[in-house]
Amino acid sequence: MKKVLSIAGSDSSGGAGIQADIKTITAHKMYAMTAITALTAQNTMGVDSVLEATPEFVGQQLDSIMNDIFPDSVKIGMVSSPHIIEVIVEKLKEYKPKHIVVDPVMISTSGSPLLSKDAMDVLITKLLPLATLITPNIPEAQCLCGGMKIETKEDMQKAAIQIAKHYQGNILIKGGHLLDSADDLLYSNGQFTWFTGVKIENPNTHGTGCTLSSAIACNLADGHDVNMSIQYAKDYLTGALQDQLNLGKGNGPLNHCYKI
Ligand SMILES: Nc1ncnc2c1ncn2[C@@H]1O[C@H](COP(=O)(O)OP(=O)(O)O)[C@@H](O)[C@H]1O
Numbered sequence: 001m002k003k004v005l006s007i008a009g010s011d012s013s014g015g016a017g018i019q020a021d022i023k024t025i026t027a028h029k030m031y032a033m034t035a036i037t038a039l040t041a042q043n044t045m046g047v048d049s050v051l052e053a054t055p056e057f058v059g060q061q062l063d064s065i066m067n068d069i070f071p072d073s074v075k076i077g078m079v080s081s082p083h084i085i086e087v088i089v090e091k092l093k094e095y096k097p098k099h100i101v102v103d104p105v106m107i108s109t110s111g112s113p114l115l116s117k118d119a120m121d122v123l124i125t126k127l128l129p130l131a132t133l134i135t136p137n138i139p140e141a142q143c144l145c146g147g148m149k150i151e152t153k154e155d156m157q158k159a160a161i162q163i164a165k166h167y168q169g170n171i172l173i174k175g176g177h178l179l180d181s182a183d184d185l186l187y188s189n190g191q192f193t194w195f196t197g198v199k200i201e202n203p204n205t206h207g208t209g210c211t212l213s214s215a216i217a218c219n220l221a222d223g224h225d226v227n228m229s230i231q232y233a234k235d236y237l238t239g240a241l242q243d244q245l246n247l248g249k250g251n252g253p254l255n256h257c258y259k260i
């Protein structure tokens with residue numbers, strides 16, 4: 001059985017973060033492990049409170065996992081603070097997992113910051129260079145390329161070229177935040193590949209980014225290349241969104257138990 005590790009924050013409502021990752025990994029019939037960076041009290045309407053783990057405890061979780069059940073792939077989501085990022089970087093350099101997918105989570109869709117302001121620089125200079133693939137959404141891509149506005153698919157291409165100036169790996173800019181598109185753009189070795197998607201009319205998109213990145217990590221663990229890993233992950237995500245689960249009073253979660 002393939003083993004996938006999620007390093008991320010907990011979402012008490014079960015739609016995003018660690019919980020979305022465990023559901024996704026399990027739906028892929030793989031073994032899920034976690035290193036929790038922060039607890040959030042959140043629901044479909046927003047994030048009410050955040051309690052960070054200490055950097056030491058994040059490091060201890062990683063030591064416990066890596067010294068026993070070594071993961072085939074790692075997905076990283078909410079990393080919260082500069083010191084937590086530093087310890088994750090130290091442990092990734094020590095244990096050298098083969099595939100690392102970084103979803104550079106910065107702000108929840110409801111508008112709450114999930115990354116402290118002083119962590120941005122450490123994220124960009126220390127964590128991103130270790131990643132096989134990074135998966136920013138449009139607001140995150142705007143931050144990574146110094147504030148350039150992204151309003152069209154052409155802007156997504158320009159942003160990818162900008163981001164590639166300080167990150168040499170595979171860049172997937174997710175298009176879910178554009179009004180009329182669910183097309184995602186991969187920029188890899190100077191080449192663009194579009195992963196097209198039909199925009200599903202469903203307001204319940206809580207956890208789409210977490211789900212996509214952990215599904216990609218599963219597919220990489222399974223031996224697929226980056227392009228196929230993204231395509232299969234997008235297919236999985238689309239199915240979970242298409243199922244039209246409607247829970248909670250706000251932006252509800254996906255259905256990971258949908259029938260294929
Ligand atoms: N309404 C939608 N219909 C179909 N796919 C969507 C929809 N919203 C988002 N997606 C897809 O979900 C994935 C996550 O995208 P996005 O919402 O941009 O990221 P995040 O959840 O990190 O904000 C992408 O593959 C995107 O294309």
Ligand SMILES: Cc1ncc(COP(=O)(O)OP(=O)(O)O)c(N)n1
Binds near residue numbers: 017078206207
């Ligand atoms: C604990 C935690 N981690 C990440 C997110 C953000 O989830 P994501 O799938 O990127 O996007 P939205 O759910 O905000 O659309 C989160 N909310 N909580």
